[in-house]
Amino acid sequence: MGVNPTPPGRNPHGAARTAGEVIELLEVLWERGREAVSPAPVSPSQLRVLYCVDRDEGINLRALGEALGSAPSSVSRLCDRLEAIGFVERVPSPTSRRELELHLTARGRSYLSSLREQREQALFAVLSSMPQRERDALLKGLRGFLDAAETRSSSFPLAADDTAVRPA
Numbered sequence: 001m002g003v004n005p006t007p008p009g010r011n012p013h014g015a016a017r018t019a020g021e022v023i024e025l026l027e028v029l030w031e032r033g034r035e036a037v038s039p040a041p042v043s044p045s046q047l048r049v050l051y052c053v054d055r056d057e058g059i060n061l062r063a064l065g066e067a068l069g070s071a072p073s074s075v076s077r078l079c080d081r082l083e084a085i086g087f088v089e090r091v092p093s094p095t096s097r098r099e100l101e102l103h104l105t106a107r108g109r110s111y112l113s114s115l116r117e118q119r120e121q122a123l124f125a126v127l128s129s130m131p132q133r134e135r136d137a138l139l140k141g142l143r144g145f146l147d148a149a150e151t152r153s154s155s156f157p158l159a160a161d162d163t164a165v166r167p168a
Contacts, residue, residue: 019145029122036118042082042111049078050104050112053088058101060093087111 035041042050052067053059059067065075079102082088087108093099104112127135 029126030119032118032122042085042087046078046082046087049075049082050087050108053102053104054109054112057103060099060101062099064102082108 041047048068049064052064056063056067061072061075061079064079065072068075070078079088079090083090086105089103089105090100091103093101127138130138
């Protein structure tokens, strides 16, 4: 009598390996999207800042640092670079003279909009070739993955340099 192998969807190691392959493909698609939008795309760390500012317009540097899991000096340098290329602006907070708020400029919004559109088109091309049943299963799995990742994100946030910050 042989041992029954773990069924394919129940093996977390196999799922992690497959997810890794998918992530590698997505990275290629994502990079193509960034290259199509701008000849000098922003770094992954800068892009994370843009996403945070877009999600929480008027965020201050301290809150942004917390969201990124990064030191204030790193966050300030990232914002310096984004301000220099015209994607974000720092304005005095109406509630505190000591704080600055971050806002996307029209150019920053346009960049994110174009980037998202390019990426959505690339994903659409791939997803439209999948059978509906498989797209439905993918959506269900991605929602479960997102829920699990959000649960774990408070334990292991990502730093602005895109490396995991793990508690000692």
